[in-house]
Every structure is written in structure tokens, then in C-alpha cells.
Amino acid sequence: MKTPLVTSSRLGAVAMVLIATWALFVVPSGGDMTLILSGSIYCAFGILALSLALIWGFAGILSFGQTAFFGVGGYAYAVLALNIGNTSTAALLAIVVAAAVAAAIGYFMFWGRLGDVYLGVITLVLTLILYRFINQTSGSEWKIGRAPLGGFNGIPSTPILTDLGGNPLWPEHIYVICVLALILSYLFCRLLLATVFGRIVVALRENELRAELLGYDTRLYKLGIFTIAGGLAGLAGVLFANCVFVSPNMFSLTTSSQLLVWVIVGGLGRLAGPVLGCFLLLAFSAWLGTLNAGSWLDPNLVMGLVLTLFVLLLPRGLLPLMQGGCDRALAAIGRWAGTRPGATGEAMTQEESR
């Protein structure tokens, strides 16, 4: 079949490249500090959204408490950096720690053959336990080496990543690192899903029994993808710690439910959709905050309303909607120009969607 030159997926790819180029090269030189600071936080949260998009959308594992690994990554980075001094090593180790915690939890969940609902409940409980625990560590006895855990206040002295000379990086540098990390994480997830491992993960989401009957030990594959997603959430935590500082709110129910809303609004079963959902809803929340400083409008209630509306009216999320609209527009243009566009865009939609 002849592939048309312009398809919705190609347009999407071009749009992503343009946005990435703008974010990487134009924004840092513009000197708009608000944009640079909030852009860094958006990218850190974007990676967190990506980690849930990967396991929920492609492996069918609903981790309600993906923020547990986000918080563990952030805290591990802060504690390690304060103790060993070398922030780069601390960052790498923190990602490993978050992945290891995910692997340990995943081992018990998957070898215990827990059903989907229980996976959601256990991960949620994990993040809430960590939230409660960290909140009560304000006393001076709660120290790991030289790092005070700080209880409700978190660790405001979280060290910033340093350059080779040991000087803390400027916000512009942190911003570039965050944007690059998001781009690389996205590409990593795309490549991972294209490998045999990735295809088997998608296959077991489709039909776990058949995957087992073909001889694949589904527990191992679930553990593998859960660990990788835990590592990604840990990376998001490390970057967040560099943008703000670590605090118990990283583990909170608000953060973990927000994350779920981002993924649903963006499009479950997609990688780019949840990142888009995350960006749009963060911007929306920020805009709500400017309306009247939250005196009469509770942002959480608005988020709840957004989630309800999407589940009822747009259950597939924003990205499939945009892609569908784009396909229809291209088809109309094709008819008008007397050529018939092929189905590449649609095939991509089906491939990525559940």
C-alpha cells in the first residue's frame, strides 16, 4: 500500500521535534526565569507521567502509588548527595534505589499472583505509608548520616547537581538537563516497547493466559517493566529534587491521584499523551491558582471534575482525539485534492491504543 506523505503520526512527530527544539534552544537563551523554573518542574513530572503511562498503558499494571518511587528517588538523592558529596553519583544511585524498591515490591506482588485491583491498592498503600512515615521524621533523631529527614518540611538543603568543578549548576542548566532527560526517557520507552521484551509485555497485557501458554513466565516480564518504570519515577524524583527540594508531598495522595488524571486525560495506552496531559493540567492548575489564590476555588475539586468529564465523554483521552481529528482533516484535504490518503495514521493509532 502506498503511504501518503502527510499522516497524523508524522505531523505529531514533527510537532514534537519542533517543541523539543524550542524548549532546548530557544527557551534557555530567552532568560525568562519563570518559564525556565516551571519548565524544569513540568519535565520532571512529565517523566513521572511517562513511567505510569509505560506500566499502566502498556503492561496493564495500575500502579496507583507510582509516586512512592518518585519520592524514594528524590529522598535517596538528597540523602546520598548530602552524605557522599558527589551529586552525579548520588543521582545515579538514587535511580537504582528507586528501581530496587520497585523490584522488591514487584517481586511480592507478581510472585503472589495478585489481581489488578490489589496491585492498585498495595501501591497506593505503599505511597501513603511512606507519606505518613516521612511526615513524622521532624525530630533531630531522624537523620541518615549527615542528612536530616526534616519531617513535614522535607529537606530544604537538598544539594543541586554540580558541574565538573563542583559548583552548583544554574537553573538554566538544570532546565536543559530536565528537558533532555524527558526526551531521552520518551525515546527509551519507545525503543523498549519495540524490543522483543516490549512486545511480550504488551502481549501479556492483551492476554496473560496465552502468553503463559506460549512459555513466557509473565511474572518475570511484569517485574522487569515494573522495575524499569520504578527507575523512571526515581529519575523524575531526582530531577524534582533539583528543581524544588524533597518533601513528603512527593508521596501524597494528591500527587498520586493527579498523576492518574494526567494519564487518563492524555490518553491511556500512549506515551506522548500522558506527558501532554501532565503539561496541560499543570498549566491549568497554575492558571486556576492565579484566579483568586484558592480562596473559593479548590483546585482538587476542579481536577476531580476534569477526570469525571474525561472518563464520561472522552474515555480514550486527548491524544487519540487530536489524532482522530487530524486524520479526518487530512482525509478531507486528500479528497479535495483528489488523492486518497492511506491508513498509516490509523494503523499507528490502533497499534498504540489498547
Place this chain on the structure above:
Amino acid sequence: MSENYLLEARNLTMRFGGIVAVRDVSLSLREGELHCLIGPNGAGKSTFFRMLSGQYRPSAGEVLFQGQSIIGQSSARIARAGMGIKTQVPSVFNAMTVRENVMLAALRSLTPALARQRCDEVMERIGICHLAAERVGILAHGQRQLVELATVIAPRPALILLDEPAAGMTGQEVEGLGDLLVELARSCSVIVVEHDMAFIRRIARSITVFNQGSVLVEGPADQVMSDPRVRDVYLGKEVA
């Protein structure tokens, strides 16, 4: 002598609460045999099948595959040992294409290049090459049965267990499937659970008839088919 048999089920019993679904059933299968399990609805065939394939753990008895007990082993491990299983309701990856389904089956034991070759070979043999790029979810029931069969034979199993493979197929598809199974039985052993008597007549060499959880008759196909007890359980007993 268990070493002569590829599969040996010894005194299998399965209870669900107070109900005994299968009672003390034994079965032995040699390499290259094609054996059929038949019986009316609720006779215990599918329960027995699931015990043979490791999906159910028997309440009592033992299943030996290639001389090793498979009781308590995971389905994945049993599959890797060389048992290919086709379930009653087609169990396939609906959102993937036919080619992807067969590729995933072949990839378990082969490198990607060899798996592609095997995938083409199997699709050709089953006659589903023209569907290769179709998503399995949109195919007809009979075609999905064929796709599942392709995924079952792609890893070259030593034993194939098929639960009602002809269900939902057209007459022509059933004929083709019969020929295919007879041909497959030259290179591996096959156990088929089926309702369709015309299909059974076409392929069976030996048959076990189930009734009320126990074996009613067992033996060569001609002998079993002409047994009056078999007719009775299928059509009901004549009133004297």
C-alpha cells in the same frame, strides 16, 4: 512403563467442593499418536484436559510428561517443556496482527531471523498468510481458532492439546483442519477434545469417551464409534 509414553495421566480425580468433576481417570499417549476425548456436555472432558495441561491441579493422581511430573508447575514451564495448548475459547492477542501473534510464539525458542522464517512457514501451513497483516480482534471466530493453532504449533511442541478446535469453523475450514491435524500427528502427538462427531470420525484413530466424570469406553475409533453405550450417552437410551 512410563518411559515409553509421552504423556501419562494416572488416576486423575478433580473435585470442586462436593462435586466430583473427574473420577479416577487414567490415560497414556505414545509419541506420534492422535487421541480424541469425546463425551456429552458436562462429562468432564474439559476438566480432564485442564489437568493434563497443568491449568488445574488435580485433587488426586499424577500427570507425567516425558517421564516428569508436571503437577504444580506453571503453564509457562509446561509449555517450555514442549506442550502446546489450545484453549476452548480462542486465546489470542486481539490487538495484535496475525503475524505478530505467530511471531511471539516462535520467538520464545528462536532468534528473530529464524522466528520470521518459522512464522511464514506456519502461516503457510495453516493457510492464514492472506490474513498476516489483519488485527486478530476483527477476525471471524473460526479464523481466530486457526491463528491460535498457528501460535500453538510455531514453537514445534512434542505434544499438542486442542480443546474443541473445530468450534465456530465453516465446513470447509473443518475439513482443512482435519487434514492438518492428521498431518501434524506424523511429527508430534495430538490430543483433541471435541463435540463434532463428523470431525472426530475424520481424524480419530483412538478415542476415550467420557460420561459423568469417568471413562465410559476407550479404544480404536471404529470400535468405540459402533459401541451402543456411546450412542446411548449421546442420543439418550431407548426406552425398553
